[in-house]
Amino acid sequence: MFKNIKMLEYCHKHCQDIKAMETSDSLFNLRQNIKTDVQELDEYLGGGIAIGRVTEFVGLSGTGKTQMCLQLSLNVQIPKQFSGLEGKALYIDTRGDFNPARLQELAIDLEKRFLHKALGFKSSTMMQNVYYQNCPSSAELFACIVNLNRYLNSNPSIKLILVDSLAFSIRMLENVRDRTNLLMELHALIHQVLCHHNVAVVLTNELGFYRSRRKWKLRSTLGEKHTHLINERIWLTENGNYVGKTLKFRKLVTSINANCG
Amino acid sequence: MAAKEDLKSLLAQTRTGKQLSEYHLKLLKKQKINTLHEFLDAQNLHKFLALSIDQVEQIKRELLLVSVKSIKFSNLYQKQPFSYSTGIEEFDKLLEAIGQPFRPGRIWELYGESGVGKTQLLHTLAVNFVCKYRDCRQVLFLDTKRDFDSRRIHQMLQDRHLDTDAIKSCMRAINVIICASAESLIKALNNMIEQLSSGDDSIAQIKLVLIDSLAASFIFFRSAHERNMGRRWLNQLAMLMRTLAAQHGIAFVIGNLSMTSEDGAVDDDDDNEDYLTQCSPEAPEDGNLLGDYWDSVCTLSMAFELPDESNNDLRLLRILNNSFGISEGSCLLRITDAGVI
Numbered sequence: 001m002f003k004n005i006k007m008l009e010y011c012h013k014h015c016q017d018i019k020a021m022e023t024s025d026s027l028f029n030l031r032q033n034i035k036t037d038v039q040e041l042d043e044y045l046g047g048g049i050a051i052g053r054v055t056e057f058v059g060l061s062g063t064g065k066t067q068m069c070l071q072l073s074l075n076v077q078i079p080k081q082f083s084g085l086e087g088k089a090l091y092i093d094t095r096g097d098f099n100p101a102r103l104q105e106l107a108i109d110l111e112k113r114f115l116h117k118a119l120g121f122k123s124s125t126m127m128q129n130v131y132y133q134n135c136p137s138s139a140e141l142f143a144c145i146v147n148l149n150r151y152l153n154s155n156p157s158i159k160l161i162l163v164d165s166l167a168f169s170i171r172m173l174e175n176v177r178d179r180t181n182l183l184m185e186l187h188a189l190i191h192q193v194l195c196h197h198n199v200a201v202v203l204t205n206e207l208g209f210y211r212s213r214r215k216w217k218l219r220s221t222l223g224e225k226h227t228h229l230i231n232e233r234i235w236l237t238e239n240g241n242y243v244g245k246t247l248k249f250r251k252l253v254t255s256i257n258a259n260c261g
Numbered sequence: 262m263a264a265k266e267d268l269k270s271l272l273a274q275t276r277t278g279k280q281l282s283e284y285h286l287k288l289l290k291k292q293k294i295n296t297l298h299e300f301l302d303a304q305n306l307h308k309f310l311a312l313s314i315d316q317v318e319q320i321k322r323e324l325l326l327v328s329v330k331s332i333k334f335s336n337l338y339q340k341q342p343f344s345y346s347t348g349i350e351e352f353d354k355l356l357e358a359i360g361q362p363f364r365p366g367r368i369w370e371l372y373g374e375s376g377v378g379k380t381q382l383l384h385t386l387a388v389n390f391v392c393k394y395r396d397c398r399q400v401l402f403l404d405t406k407r408d409f410d411s412r413r414i415h416q417m418l419q420d421r422h423l424d425t426d427a428i429k430s431c432m433r434a435i436n437v438i439i440c441a442s443a444e445s446l447i448k449a450l451n452n453m454i455e456q457l458s459s460g461d462d463s464i465a466q467i468k469l470v471l472i473d474s475l476a477a478s479f480i481f482f483r484s485a486h487e488r489n490m491g492r493r494w495l496n497q498l499a500m501l502m503r504t505l506a507a508q509h510g511i512a513f514v515i516g517n518l519s520m521t522s523e524d525g526a527v528d529d530d531d532d533n534e535d536y537l538t539q540c541s542p543e544a545p546e547d548g549n550l551l552g553d554y555w556d557s558v559c560t561l562s563m564a565f566e567l568p569d570e571s572n573n574d575l576r577l578l579r580i581l582n583n584s585f586g587i588s589e590g591s592c593l594l595r596i597t598d599a600g601v602i
Contacts, residue, residue, distance in 0.1 A: 016415075020438075021401070021436045021437070021438050021464075022436065023432060023434075023437070024402075024409070024414050024415075024432045024436075024437055025411075025429060025432035025433045027411040027437060028411035028412065028414070028415055028432060030412060031412060042493065045506060046410075046412040050410075053407050053408075053409055054407070066567040165314075180437065180483075181483060183573060184481050184483060185481075187481070191406070191441050191442075192441065194407060194441075195441045216394050224374075224518075225377045225480055227376065228375040228406075228474070228476065228477060228480070228518050229406060229477060229480065231407060231408055233376075245375045245376020245377075246374065246375070247375045248376075248567060249377060249378075249567065249573070250376075
């Protein structure tokens with residue numbers, strides 16, 4: 001189904017144009033972030049999830065990945081006078097796990113924080129600014145990502161794209177080779193989207209046990225190539241938040257899990 | 262007709278070839294010898310040109326000298342070559358020991374697992390380079406997976422206790438091009454060559470090019486057709502880098518991905534969805550993602566690894582391959598907020 005060479009060639013065609021040379025100074029002044037509301041994490045990331053990059057949240061189930069995604073989809077909307085982005089979010093749900101009631105609760109909490117300070121920053125408008133796309137199969141996810149460019153052209157205020165969970169839909173495929181093919185094509189497409197639009201991409205991934213040298217080791221799923229292609233990986237665990245690409249290299253950032261109870 | 266003129270003018274440049282008359286040239290035309298190649302390949306030239314074998318051979322030899330551009334060795338040879346400092350003390354010592362200091366025109370490669378800190382090391386090299394040579398030299402960072410982090414650069418510079426103006430000028434000396442694909446990487450380097458040879462001064466100061474990461478743009482080539490395409494581009498890229506290195510003295514440091522294949526053989530559970538199941542020749546047996554050919558491009562390749570799992574900040578930099586000297590040796594580096602030291 002995904003041995004579609006044409007699609008990848010299509011991506012290459014659109015990625016040919018190179019961007020002009022920029023100095024790191026101008027990039028430094030242009031950078032934008034979305035707060036995660038975990039203070040130490042924000043400090044480490046330099047103000048939150050960076051626009052223009054791929055950030056991945058990984059953790060066992062129940063550690064708050066989905067919660068973090070919901071929070072981010074609201075935090076992206078913080079008005080500009082409070083150094084927010086005043087953008088919108090696109091929530092791509094692969095598990096059917098999206099809970100609007102939970103989002104509303106979080107939105108009301110956020111509204112309270114900005115009470116009397118920001119007029120018009122209401123939970124009802126916040127709810128309207130989170131676009132929701134349900135992609136219960138990997139084919140639908142692929143179609144959704146393919147159409148992302150066009151979608152963003154018509155909705156330029158979207159600043160954040162969340163895929164919850166990427167691993168879930170990739171692992172639905174039976175054939176390992178198909179999985180890797182699909183994953184690489186998704187990455188190529190995401191790269192292309194990042195080239196043309198000023199958005200942040202947030203993925204969630206699961207942890208799995210792998211056997212290596214007769215020992216079981218905990219590792220993030222989706223393989224090493226995937227690990228190489230994402231920019232930042234954040235581990236949500238019961239003891240705290242870690243940052244780093246692999247279990248070996250990860251670094252403790254927050255010792256108590258502040259965000260997720 | 263142009264080709265004929267070409268052969269004619271080439272012949273006129275040689276000493277013995279000059280003596281060929283109009284009649285000889287007409288004879289050549291009659292034998293359908295119109296290009297240099299045909300002339301060199303032609304059998305029995307001496308017979309129909311009525312010249313001795315020696316004479317014909319002499320012309321051929323001289324023609325070859327004319328057609329192949331040669332550079333005198335003394336032009337290439339520098340008596341006291343200029344060496345950059347990497348700004349990392351241990352690293353400099355190691356390079357000294359293996360006889361390959363960091364010089365213009367060197368192409369280096371850095372291997373490592375993802376997350377080990379290759380990008381961090383490249384950032385550090387960029388910062389060290391501009392701190393030392395920012396008045397007359399600049400850095401170009403070719404970013405293939407948007408890993409360039411201006412904030413990290415800023416932080417490293419701040420940790421050096423520079424004043425705001427110095428930080429600004431350092432940051433201005435680091436240029437970034439975001440290349441989303443292998444093609445755009447090639448295009449970027451091609452543009453560089455064109456600009457340099459047309460005498461455009463705006464990028465003449467760039468003396469160090471960092472590519473992070475080369476593997477990321479070639480990872481997408483998966484079908485048989487695309488793998489061939491990938492190889493072609495890889496060759497083109499190597500050629501461009503060599504040209505830039507040789508003609509303009511630009512040094513390259515390339516970040517490359519290595520994969521942990523050591524315990525791959527027993528990795529037999531159902532979630533083994535990555536590289537091991539692939540039959541691609543680029544699949545890493547020795548950890549190199551880009552195939553055997555690529556091994557020969559770089560003058561020095563180094564592996565960046567974690568020596569000791571208990572100490573998270575320590576890294577081992579090990580020499581894998583060195584085309585100018587001993588290919589053994591390693592040094593320990595430490596990863597800090599101020600970069601790699």
